[in-house]
Amino acid sequence: MTDIYELLRGAKDADGNYQKQPVIVQGITGKYGSAHAKLMLEYGTNIVAGVTPGKAGQKFEDKIPVYDSVKDAVDATGAKISIVFVPAKFFLDAAKDALNSGIKLLVAIPEHVPIRDTMEVIELAKQKDAIMIGPNTPGVIVPGLIKVGIMPASPFSSGRVAVLSKSGTLLYEISNNLTSAGFGQNITIGIGGDPVNGTRMIDAFDMIKDDPELDGMVVVGEIGGEAEEVLAQHIIDIGFKKPVVGYIAGRQAPKEKRMGHAGAIVMGTYGSAESKISMFAKANIPVAKRPGEVAVLLAGKMNS
Amino acid sequence: MRLLEYQAKELFKEFGIKTPPSVSSKDIEKGRKDAKELGYPFVIKVQVPVGGRGKAGGIQKCSSDDEFELKYPQLLNMSIKGEKTRAILLEKMADIEKELYLSLFLNRSKRCYTIIASSEGGVEIESVKNQTIREVGLGDVDSQIAKEVANEIGLKDSQEEQFVEMLQKLSKLTIEKEAELAEINPLAILKDGTLIALDGKVMTDDNSNFRHDELQKYQEKSDLEEQAEKSGFSLVELDGNIAVIGNGAGLVMSTFDLVTDNGGKPATFLDVGGGATTESVYEALTLISKMSRVKGILVNLYGGIVKTTTVAEAFIQAYNNNLIDLPVFARLMGTESDKAKEMLKDTKTKMFDSIEEAINGVVMEANK
Numbered sequence: 086m087t088d089i090y091e092l093l094r095g096a097k098d099a100d101g102n103y104q105k106q107p108v109i110v111q112g113i114t115g116k117y118g119s120a121h122a123k124l125m126l127e128y129g130t131n132i133v134a135g136v137t138p139g140k141a142g143q144k145f146e147d148k149i150p151v152y153d154s155v156k157d158a159v160d161a162t163g164a165k166i167s168i169v170f171v172p173a174k175f176f177l178d179a180a181k182d183a184l185n186s187g188i189k190l191l192v193a194i195p196e197h198v199p200i201r202d203t204m205e206v207i208e209l210a211k212q213k214d215a216i217m218i219g220p221n222t223p224g225v226i227v228p229g230l231i232k233v234g235i236m237p238a239s240p241f242s243s244g245r246v247a248v249l250s251k252s253g254t255l256l257y258e259i260s261n262n263l264t265s266a267g268f269g270q271n272i273t274i275g276i277g278g279d280p281v282n283g284t285r286m287i288d289a290f291d292m293i294k295d296d297p298e299l300d301g302m303v304v305v306g307e308i309g310g311e312a313e314e315v316l317a318q319h320i321i322d323i324g325f326k327k328p329v330v331g332y333i334a335g336r337q338a339p340k341e342k343r344m345g346h347a348g349a350i351v352m353g354t355y356g357s358a359e360s361k362i363s364m365f366a367k368a369n370i371p372v373a374k375r376p377g378e379v380a381v382l383l384a385g386k387m388n389s
Numbered sequence: 390m391r392l393l394e395y396q397a398k399e400l401f402k403e404f405g406i407k408t409p410p411s412v413s414s415k416d417i418e419k420g421r422k423d424a425k426e427l428g429y430p431f432v433i434k435v436q437v438p439v440g441g442r443g444k445a446g447g448i449q450k451c452s453s454d455d456e457f458e459l460k461y462p463q464l465l466n467m468s469i470k471g472e473k474t475r476a477i478l479l480e481k482m483a484d485i486e487k488e489l490y491l492s493l494f495l496n497r498s499k500r501c502y503t504i505i506a507s508s509e510g511g512v513e514i515e516s517v518k519n520q521t522i523r524e525v526g527l528g529d530v531d532s533q534i535a536k537e538v539a540n541e542i543g544l545k546d547s548q549e550e551q552f553v554e555m556l557q558k559l560s561k562l563t564i565e566k567e568a569e570l571a572e573i574n575p576l577a578i579l580k581d582g583t584l585i586a587l588d589g590k591v592m593t594d595d596n597s598n599f600r601h602d603e604l605q606k607y608q609e610k611s612d613l614e615e616q617a618e619k620s621g622f623s624l625v626e627l628d629g630n631i632a633v634i635g636n637g638a639g640l641v642m643s644t645f646d647l648v649t650d651n652g653g654k655p656a657t658f659l660d661v662g663g664g665a666t667t668e669s670v671y672e673a674l675t676l677i678s679k680m681s682r683v684k685g686i687l688v689n690l691y692g693g694i695v696k697t698t699t700v701a702e703a704f705i706q707a708y709n710n711n712l713i714d715l716p717v718f719a720r721l722m723g724t725e726s727d728k729a730k731e732m733l734k735d736t737k738t739k740m741f742d743s744i745e746e747a748i749n750g751v752v753m754e755a756n757k
Contacts, residue, residue: 198596201567235694240723281497287498310498335646336650337646338646344638345638377743
């Protein structure tokens with residue numbers, strides 16, 4: 086399996102520091118893409134190229150070259166990470182361009198990508214042994230090192246706890262609480278709010294679980310689908326011993342209504358919060374009643 | 390988009406899946422014409438976007454004009470699980486020998502389509518026993534797989550052939566219309582041996598709407614929900630009296646949970662979204678100002694990319710224009726929240742440091 090840590094952090098240098106890995110921004114000249122490219126640069130992300138078809142030759146912020154295609158950008162820079170900011174209807178083409186050009190970590194920001202397009206990209210990613218995070222994700226951050234996403238910087242601090250979240254703002258809220266409580270983050274991954282995710286909860290879990298610099302995990306789920314149940318069963322099956330704490334949004338949501346996210350919908354009992362919470366209980370994962378309680382539960386788990 | 394039964398059946402017909410003769414209407418004048426055209430006896434079925442209507446009395450037999458005049462208005466005015474009747478379907482009764490179950494649905498965790506079939510249909514999927522389950526990638530069902538499924542649920546000869554044909558047509562519909570679910574339940578075997586779709590449920594992927602103009606006529610949204618979509622935020626209307634506003638679906642759901650936990654009744658789930666602007670939040674407040682049942686507004690924001698000052702500015706404008714006169718209970722965190730709090734300090738907005746305190750305030754206000 087492609088190693089997400091290796092892609093994001095590289096290998097440690099002689100001084101024991103991780104290396105900033107190069108990143109391409111697809112849609113860098115758009116309103117949204119350019120704003121976030123600037124914020125990522127401010128954070129210290131090593132953006133080496135942008136891609137906007139028809140805009141080759143331009144320079145972003147007077148220094149970052151823009152190319153017509155991901156292939157040209159990869160040929161020039163050797164980057165393996167790309168973050169995509171294109172309108173949903175153009176996502177399929179942008180993602181194909183990236184994966185066919187050697188991108189191994191594709192962070193898919195757009196919301197409203199049709200499921201069929203997502204499934205097609207997932208199939209291609211499998212063939213290319215690449216990882217897609219998203220769509221409809223805030224992205225991924227290794228605090229203090231690299232931010233490939235649209236998350237604000239302030240909630241995060243570097244440390245040894247991972248956060249996996251379907252929701253963006255809850256990821257910020259809960260990471261902020263963790264940071265305040267002294268739990269910095271080793272990595273946080275936005276799974277995304279769509280029904281079908283390039284990296285499912287269970288995939289993200291498997292990518293990071295054995296990292297020696299990881300002491301515990303927080304799983305922020307929400308109604309819809311069964312990603313949380315599948316993850317809980319997996320945690321039971323492999324006898325995972327590091328502390329895991331959960332939160333599930335949407336306990337009181339009406340059935341058969343989409344609650345903001347395309348994936349946040351309960352059909353009958355499929356996708357219900359009760360189902361997720363009871364599976365977490367079986368896997369010995371305490372579930373916070375409110376976001377503010379997550380750090381408290383984690384502290385309890387870590388000290389037991 | 391969740392299609393109503395009559396809409397799902399229109400698609401079934403388009404794809405050659407047999408359904409009983411039926412006609413749909415939204416008022417009694419058209420209903421009377423339909424009744425004449427169809428001829429008694431028939432069943433009157435309310436069209437609502439939720440399950441469980443049979444148990445709730447939403448399906449009634451009808452065999453005379455008198456019965457029709459009595460039952461049609463009753464059914465037209467009923468609500469099931471808070472959902473008002475959207476239309477009425479009149480349908481010929483079928484002579485049923487046996488009821489089966491068949492669906493194609495998107496298995497989210499496996500990320501592939503799945504066939505579920507059973508020889509024991511007519512109940513909700515959770516109660517369907519002896520399920521035959523097959524994974525079929527992007528939804529394409531070849532005749533070999535269809536035959537195997539038919540045989541596994543005990544169909545032979547002509548019924549096997551009819552089932553194979555029906556399943557393949559359902560597969561075609563699923564792919565072409567980008568459905569997340571296409572369900573025939575019950576799939577009836579009639580006394581004469583014909584297989585027919587007695588009820589249908591189709592859910593399509595809203596994100597693919599832009600390439601399905603032909604489905605737009607099925608879009609059933611409240612005026613408020615439609616306006617919300619135009620302004621770029623998502624809104625679910627409920628029958629409570631507290632307007633819940635926030636940014637990000639997860640955060641708003643979480644706030645919604647806490648309001649309900651504390652005895653409050655939400656009137657809205659309103660996510661201003663990642664691209665919120667002063668204008669779009671003002672638009673949201675305009676929508677809420679039109680909902681007379683709302684007694685208080687609860688705002689929970691985690692400013693990131695969306696600055697809390699952007700939202701505060703919308704509130705200031707709303708106060709200045711006398712758009713809202715409701716008490717507002719707000720908790721603002723993140724980007725520029727100190728500045729936002731300063732901006733709102735002399736207004737009717739009460740600021741709280743924790744969401745729990747803000748919720749206590751709004752629930753007390755709403756329950757006054």
